[in-house]
Amino acid sequence: MSMFWLIAVVLLSLALGLPLLLLRRAERGSETAGAGERSALIAHCRDMLVALEHERSEGLIDEAAFETERARTARRLIAAEAAKNDDPVGACPAPIGWAALAMLVAGPLLVGVGVYLALGRPDLPAAPARVKETAREEGKDPASVQLPGLVEELARRLKTHPERVDGWRLLARTALDLGRTDLVLEATREGLKRAPDDRELLLERAEALIAKAGGRVTPAAILALEELARREPDHPAPRYYAGLKRLQEGDAETALKIWHELLSAAPEDAPWRDRIAREVERVETMQAMQEASPEARRSMIRAMVARLEERLARHPDDASGWQRLARSYLVLGETQKAVRALQRLRTLVPQAQRSAIDREIARIQQIDRPEKGRKKEDGQE
Template identity: 30%
Template structure:
């Protein structure tokens, strides 16, 4: 926008510079003032001579009139009119001033009527890409990658595009194809971990944590890896470790920034939780009846699943509503999977684990990718679990009829 306005202003100035000088310049005449005065003096002398000759009788009246007329004609030819300059000079200056004002106004009015003023607004100039265009571009990139599957940078670009669109399973698959590049880049490893966490309901346990640890081994100061490592430690109730990760990240952000403020608050809260643990108190905000354990898959069913199959782990009331008290989403590739449920994970408006004397833990490989059970799902359950139980073992060893 600024470049356009500057260019337009320069063009207006150029036009004015061409038009004004001739109008402001003082008019030049063919004769000078001194020459005009001399011609008038000669005219007066010659006219006086003619009148003297007429009085003496040496020049007849008719000859006097003819000579006077001839003298006046010659004077008109030699002396230009003197009245015009003042009027012309004033008119030129008025015209120049009028043009100085009217040209910019006319240019602005013309653009307002015939141009596109909204194009000067940066928000209006932002490209508006329809969803169909985005899909077409993605498909074009996919086609190129199918023809050149070793283009690891292209797979990373595709993964990031899918992540922006929140198509996390597809983003994870794209990152898998870029493994030779991702495995050497801590920033890509951290981003891959974030994508995988999104595919399992936000949980960073299992494969995401492994990727985060690898990223920090390559670069202990990788910002996203430190952020995710702290979040993963919090999920495991390792609050002192979370505070350590985030303290290292705090050193990398701008002091006094919004990010620094948020990190400082998170570090303080994590240290508070760590102190509560050290004093034998329960996790703040969680129930003393939290349950935790591990989910495994029977070796007899291992050949019937794929690493990308969706896995759900639920805590349900032994008797009462079917709505889960807590849930976790993951992938078969994450098995064996650690889980931990407490009252802080209760669904909005739902019951809590501590509301019941016993609960049931259920793990399900969902063929359709949905939380609802369907024929062909693999599952395992553990009943009679009391709130506060630890180190539980849930074995997936059954098939849904």
Template identity: 30%
Template structure:
């Protein structure tokens, strides 16, 4: 209630100030014509004095009196005109004041109802931080989130790839202690859109790895759980991210999802700092850096940051234009698959004839793995290993792409 009284009093004070300006008598100031009349009358008196002293003749005195009289008549007419247009009528001013007060008071109230939070108590920083802690501690579990999410539409797989995936499931079921088998199963289940099955297999990867489990393994587990929950970072996914960051505090994908979690629980200020550092540390073409750049402006606004650094650097990987994305959205699944195949073939032909960066070779290998063209992916991997022989960083990138494609040796 105090807030509304304060708003009303402020609006009323402004209206009163403007009303005083409208109602005050602006005609109290002397018009310019009144000053002219005094001057002309003084000139008439001086003419009589000059005539008495003999300074001027009678004929000159009459001529000057006539000219001054003409000017006096003109000044008097001007004063009468100013008197008639000295301002609006009082009734008009009163109506204007009433409308002004209505606009100020009513408009302020309507704007707050539309843009404000009626009935919401003050939210100091300490209260918001405490609320974020409660949200983080009491948010839904992974299972609860999966129940609320619309299940993803299964991807259309080629028959050969579907059969290989079925055989892989059977092989892993028969050999539950096969670490490599679980790694392949987790990757291919995720590629096929079976995110729950993917993170179930990835949990087995973490367990079978024992003390040698890597930050990548935990980060992949968290990512699969987040995909299964429709982008929501559950407490279970947070635990996996925490384990990944304990093993590698600069792990890019884990830091990306960690920032996403912080934004979801009401701490966009911390999330913004995490994302900025992640982008600044990211290698060229890192997919998590591209994802951050697409969302950083909105997060900066939520965090109250208006002097954000420029993070829109080159990603290192050319992407489709907006027109190409819009055209792809209108294609049928078969046409879209054909378009993707054409893009992959174009990239493959260019790398074979002109060469390219390790990122492009890795992207081609990963794409072929997702499309189920395992043998072709193996051939490209072998060729890339030859091209980048002796370049440890490039070979590591190629190995990572091969693992993603499910063709790791």
């Protein structure tokens, strides 16, 4: 117990000190955008409103998400038009004082400590650990019972404590892992109402909108990514998805340019480097295949499959790798290998995604049966 309170005091001190320092530095002021930039922003916002209307009419975005993104874009449009009409050399608001800063930073922290004193139990293991332990005692797979139950419990608690942004953040992240995009959109909507600058919520909202559209980078997702880029210009996600959007529009050259620039500026130990490098390799390989003869194309696919098989032997939990391997096997006509790759993929994805994989396996097996029958007849003849 004493160790818990020692750690709590240290973390509280850091949480108070660092934001105060950063906020104090932020008092130096900000630059105003030029008239040209404001005009471009106004035009962009108007285009996004039209695109959102199109997405709603096509059924790519639900009504709640549409209203949220439209309201966000409308606020940006109104602010940009107001700034365009205002005197750019207007008076700045007075800098916030140290006492006010302390109250702003310490207030939520002290409230959190108070809630924990009333409800928390530092002497017990974390809730996920307790769930895993109970599942093992009952002879069940902990992963199969842990997350869905925790998600429902967390969603229920947030209905009575909607002010907990950290709770909405956790709910969004966990629901995204489970493939429950509607719940992610609900969680990020509620969280962003209370913390519109939260980077994690903005990213999770964008990725949920992309997942809901079947992997397509939609205008609604671009809005969330643009908000993220304004708050954290060096975040890799907006640039990665900008490249993916270009690729989906048929502009592979621009997509590769964006991704190569992103990789050249990335630290060597960045956890997302490998993912983007694989995308670059895949797109460049597809470009080369389009220019090759059928025989050369088949040889290139086999070489790519061999590299992918070798990598998956080292990293067997790479779900996207198994998905690409299954597609490659299908291109080569090796349906049984494709089925085995999909079966492996099924063990790595959330429960909500497994039914789609089951349908794909059944479809492949249905196609494979007539083919086997024809081969058997040919052999008998």
